[in-house]
Amino acid sequence: MKYKYQAVDKLPTPPTPHLSWGSSLHAALEWFWDRKLPEPPSADELAAALYDRWDDTGFADMSRQDKIGWYRHAQDVLRRHQAQHAPSYRPAAAVEQWFDVDLGDRVRVRGFIDGVMPTGDGGFGIVDWKTNRRAKTRAQVETSLQLALYALAARDLWGRDPDWVALEFVVPGIRVEVPIERIDVDAAVAEVHRVAAAIRAGRFSPTPNRLCGWCDFRDICPAFEGDDGATDVPGTALVELQRLRRRQERDAQRIAELEQIVRDRLGEQALVELG
Known part of the structure; x- marks a missing residue:
């Protein structure tokens, strides 16, 4: 949901x-x-x-x-x-690395990899930084759908698997690394296709769990119909709309100022070519 x-x-x-x-x-x-x-x-x-x-x-x-x-x-x-x-310390090969992988059957996976870390033998590892207070176990990290998809993205981007993938829990200071041999990329792809099929079919069944208390949509979720005290969605929409309109006004003003600078120094044709 x-x-x-x-x-x-x-x-x-x-x-x-x-x-x-x-x-x-x-x-x-x-x-x-x-x-x-x-x-x-x-x-x-x-x-x-x-x-x-x-x-x-x-x-x-x-x-x-x-x-x-x-x-x-x-x-x-x-x-x-x-x-x-x-x-x-060794600088990352890339941070916030964008990927867009075509899985076939009109399914694409897009996202960002936090850090691509070079290893001493010319390979690389993938790390995702987490700000949770508690670290997950190695068994939990091994079954991470997120990390499996990052490994798949690495194949698509660089033509090879990472040596390892990891979740790094920066609050306790624990990095849980898992060798790539322990990551089941094929199972992750199958799971993405299963979820994509459910989305296309409009199957959005609620799955209540211990994190529901943090959810912004609890007050409109069918699993908690009648509960009070959750987010006011219309009110939140109005607040965000007002904030975006103020930003739009500021951006429009700044655009006009920059256009005038370009016009004064490069001429009107420069703006035409810019589009």
């Missing part, structure tokens, strides 16, 4: 502290590993990268003191990450 609400109905979801905190950490980690020099960034440089990339949208209704608590927690996590990886 959550897929239907997000991807089919495109219902809005409100920003939350956990999402903003996670996106801020991811942005800082991408900067840390996307290095053009072999030396690792210092802890202070990584802290500055966090400051520059901090996403405050999920903390709008929070007190300043509580915001500082979240921010300092992120600083601590990144300091530990830097200390853990600096001694053996």
